[in-house]
Amino acid sequence: MxxxxxxxxxxxxxxxxxxxxxxxxxxxxxxxxxxxxxxxxxxxxxxxxxxxxxxxxxxxxxxxxxxxxxxxxxxxxxxxxxxxxxxxxxxxxxxxxDTVPDFDPRTAEREFTLVVSDYGATVLGDHVATVIGQDAPGVRLRFQQQTPHDVDHAIETLRSVDGMVLPHGFLRDIPVVDLYEDSWVCIVSHDNSRVGDSLTIDDVATLPWVVTYSRPTAFTPASQQLRIIGVEPDIQIVVESFLAVPFLVAGTSRVALLQAELAHRLADAAGVRILACPWDVVPLKEAFWWHPSFRADPAHIWLREVLQQAGRRITADAAIRASGD
Structure with a gap:
């Protein structure tokens, strides 16, 4: 042999x-x-x-x-x-x-490519960009749109990028660091007269839905929980974009699930109301996944620290918003 x-x-x-x-x-x-x-x-x-x-x-x-x-x-x-x-x-x-024995963000010139959903790019991206802009002026970020194929073939995807931002529940046996926790909320149009100040299970069961990534291996976890309690949503629109969801709800009788951080950013612009889900929803735990070959890479270690710092900023902003509600 x-x-x-x-x-x-x-x-x-x-x-x-x-x-x-x-x-x-x-x-x-x-x-x-x-x-x-x-x-x-x-x-x-x-x-x-x-x-x-x-x-x-x-x-x-x-x-x-x-x-x-x-x-x-x-x-x-x-x-x-x-x-x-x-x-x-x-x-x-x-x-x-590009691999170097050490990494100084103040003088480094390097591009990092992250595979993210439009939700991740919107909520996490600006905080990451702020930190990098302050500490690493020569570093460039590339946000690559995430697809179900990227998730289904994660190891293959991670060989050609610096990492993937994705909630827990889809990948396993891959190096990961947790970033922040988000919650799920329901959204309806401001002028939806069928829904009062709160949403009921009957509303959820009878209203038409906008859902994201409705596939066996690509789904919104909170909508899966809805099915577990015996409610099969009346799906009217499926869209592979989180940013589009509130604009597909506005001016209609539709209802949708959205991450709270994104919902609060888009509610006024889209003309939707944010309501609590009328069933117990497991929080979304956003994380950063990367290929094992990057474990000891000084530049990648720095990148992971930046992402965690950005995650802490999101957590702090959410706490401030909650204290003002």
Missing amino acids: RGIHAIYTCGVERSLRNLDLNLLLSLDALLAERNVTRAAERLGLSQPAVSAALARLRRHFGDELLRRNGNRYERTPLGEQLASRTPGAVNAVKRVF
Whole structure:
């Protein structure tokens, strides 16, 4: 077995030695732009240089990758496969060479990519941006829109980003730090005359609903709890966005669940009322999940501390708001 391993390792090393990492950047740009000229502009290279790179890539893969169709290029089936893989590969390589023995946020120039829902970007993002703006002027944040696929394939997703902001209940056996706790509230339109000063279980059972991420592996936990107590909501609209929810409720008889932090930010702008849920709702515990390879990375340790600091700010703001109610 040792001999087989040595042969395999030698083969892998020889294969990597024959590759030029610059080709990975060219491949990523060509498949994204589907145009040699635009890819060259994106890379800051000449068109002949990128054409030569495309020729080398075609020889390597034994495939055209881009096929002319009239006045434009289309990706071949293999090109389509590679197009979904190359951005993650580029990010992974970039992070390898971004690794440093220590990290000084005051002088560092680095980009961190976080996979978040629009709720997370709105509620947590501004606090994170404030902390980073004060302490790390050369650091840049990229908030990447979270999808059900990202969550269902979390380990694969986390290989190509710095981490994912997601409540407990979806992932396990992945490194995590808790950030803050939020609650769920119901929202109805300001002019919804069918609902009084409080919401009843009968209201919940009879009113039409706007729900988010209504799939077997993508759901709002509080709506699952509603089903557990025997109430099947009349779902009229499903939307894969939390920010859109209050605007789909406004001016209608619909009801929806929303995180309290987000609801308080959007209620006035959307024209909705915030009401307590008429059933016991388990709080939402927002957390930050990351790939195990980042456990001892000084830059990533700093990032986790920043996220926890932002979480404490949210908790403090919620306490101030509660004391004023």
